[in-house]
């Protein structure tokens with residue numbers, strides 16, 4: 001049995017994943033983008049801008065945009081590359097992954113076209129498996145070099161988390177790491193705090209992070225546990241009020257209820273020889289956290305027994 005495919009009001013295809021405990025996820029072929037993840041209590045876990053634009057060539061501001069083959073504007077392509085601005089297809093050949101054939105998993109693919117070669121001169125196949133289970137959303141991105149020469153690329157899964165109030169959120173797992181600060185000429189700094197909290201714009205690429213990162217929403221008593229493989233870095237971004245006003249597809253107050261923590265391969269771009277394939281993995285679990293003034297034992301949340 002496959003996932004449910006419905007049509008949006010504008011006719012664009014939307015795939016609805018479901019699993020037995022009642023959580024759902026919704027995916028658009030446009031951008032290969034998860035645009036909704038609701039838990040069994042029908043609470044939306046991902047942020048979607050109140051002014052999101054859902055048609056080409058704009059990327060949809062919310063959910064989980066795929067940034068490929070470039071991150072930010074550190075290259076000749078559009079911001080965050082072109083993958084999130086293109087129409088993907090259902091992938092009927094997800095090998096070497098076993099076929100999914102269940103309502104909680106979908107396989108998508110984006111293949112380079114001759115037209116694409118004019119902007120990025122490399123033949124590729126970008127695949128994404130999106131799999132929903134109770135309290136967990138797993139994304140498995142893969143990039144295959146189908147060209148006759150090697151190429152390198154950056155990659156990120158931009159996770160727009162829905163939070164109750166950004167000033168009540170902490171991120172654990174990035175302490176003591178070096179990071180590039182996009183607000184300070186991308187210079188390299190070292191994180192001094194034992195957890196990241198938010199009182200202004202933040203735009204950092206943390207380097208060579210641990211596998212596990214926790215995003216703790218005190219007000220909702222909810223922790224997102226993020227585990228990633230094949231993507232060494234993590235981006236943390238919130239535009240805050242001033243930058244938010246410069247983004248036409250972001251509501252002026254939206255910054256208060258969003259936080260981007262992305263799985264990313266940025267500092268060391270991935271290099272593929274002809275016919276090699278890179279595979280990443282990102283799992284996000286939701287955990288009820290009875291955090292109250294330091295009671296949450298982060299060693300347990302992050303699995304350090």
Ligand code: TA6
Pocket residue numbers: 059072073079080182203204235236237
């Ligand atoms: O976090 C990196 C970054 O480039 C920020 O500087 C900001 O521009 C953000 O991504 C948003 O990018 P987008 O293209 O989604 O508006």
